[in-house]
Amino acid sequence: MSGTKGATLLVSRHAGGRAWLLKEAARRGWWPLHPLAHLGPEMLSRPGVARVAGVLPIGLAADLAARGIETWHLDLPLDSASRGMELSASQMDERGARLRRFIIRKRED
Secondary structure: OOOOOOEEEEEOOOHHHHHHHHHHHHHOOOOOEEEEOOOOHHHHOOOOEEEEEEOOOHHHHHHHHHOOOEEEEEEOOOOOOOOOOOOOHHHHHHOOOEEEEOOOOOOOO
């Protein structure tokens, strides 16, 4: 469990993904929770955000990390036949969904 206090933004364009993220975040004791289909600039400038969990572009995850916001990636192993399917939260559990924290840093070369 993360010890960082503050709001958690849960990002997935899929309803099943948002439902799974809500369940997992509650299990971890994260509160308050804000499920979103898209992470827009208005949410990024919101004060009190401690973490963002879900499916994020790596550049955005690096920008969030640079601001001290934890980023947690929704990892869902899928075979090629399952890609593109709408899955429920229970189907995601059955397929081994999990949240993984990555420490990401942007490097300008």
